[in-house]
Amino acid sequence: xxGITQSPRHKVTETGTPVTLRCHQTENHRYMYWYRQxxxxxxxxIHYSYGVKDTxxxxxxxxxxxxxxxxEDFLLTLExxxxxxxxxxxxxxSESHGMNEQFFGPGTRLTVL
Amino acid sequence: EDQVTQSPEALxxxxxxxxxxxxxxxxxGLRGLFWYRQxxxxxxxxLFTLYSAGEEKEKxxxxxxxxxxxxxxxxxxxxxxxxxxxxxxxQALYNFNKFYFGSGTKLNVKP
Numbered sequence: 001x002x003g004i005t006q007s008p009r010h011k012v013t014e015t016g017t018p019v020t021l022r023c024h025q026t027e028n029h030r031y032m033y034w035y036r037q038x039x040x041x042x043x044x045x046i047h048y049s050y051g052v053k054d055t056x057x058x059x060x061x062x063x064x065x066x067x068x069x070x071x072e073d074f075l076l077t078l079e080x081x082x083x084x085x086x087x088x089x090x091x092x093x094s095e096s097h098g099m100n101e102q103f104f105g106p107g108t109r110l111t112v113l
Numbered sequence: 114e115d116q117v118t119q120s121p122e123a124l125x126x127x128x129x130x131x132x133x134x135x136x137x138x139x140x141x142g143l144r145g146l147f148w149y150r151q152x153x154x155x156x157x158x159x160l161f162t163l164y165s166a167g168e169e170k171e172k173x174x175x176x177x178x179x180x181x182x183x184x185x186x187x188x189x190x191x192x193x194x195x196x197x198x199x200x201x202x203x204q205a206l207y208n209f210n211k212f213y214f215g216s217g218t219k220l221n222v223k224p
Contacts, residue, residue, distance in 0.1 A: 045212050
């Protein structure tokens with residue numbers, strides 16, 4: 001299995017609080033991605049990174065920010081969580097941008113009350 | 114509008130009963146089409162990448178094929194351990210940032 005961990009694995013928080021999810025990889029892959037998965041919507045790309053300090057928006061980036069200060073870590077921050085951000089969040093890594101498969105982490109289940 | 118549609122949403126098979134899952138896509142130029150398997154409570158696991166119409170890939174009881182408008186995942190003589198949700202995703206040729214995932218087909222294989 002690709003070396004990808006996500007923390008926390010489960011989190012319950014209240015509306016309006018900040019939340020940070022962490023993705024850590026041991027594969028030294030250049031590309032890292034954050035997705036959310038909701039019933040009926042499939043996986044949707046939030047943000048991705050193509051190197052340290054290099055990030056770009058995906059399909060559903062509003063309300064989310066990301067940072068990548070080290071190759072191995074990619075952080076997803078919800079500045080002020082809302083109930084619509086209740087979801088399962090997956091991190092993925094890839095050697096190249098799409099020509100190779102993406103390897104996914106185990107996911108973080110976030111509930112915003 | 115670029116999108117990916119998978120059918121059926123759910124499929125129940127008896128062990129040994131072969132079938133196919135469908136992934137149809139509308140995207141302005143296809144860079145690649147990906148199949149993943151997802152078990153409950155886990156992240157998707159990569160299965161295949163297809164790049165051009167006519168291409169086929171096989172792995173154990175699974176075979177993926179690609180045409181200009183759709184892809185099929187054929188499951189031959191499935192076993193209960195093949196039960197999972199199968200996801201299809203496409204990447205657009207004109208914008209590498211665009212990854213579109215279908216909602217998946219939930220496969221249940223009964224012994």
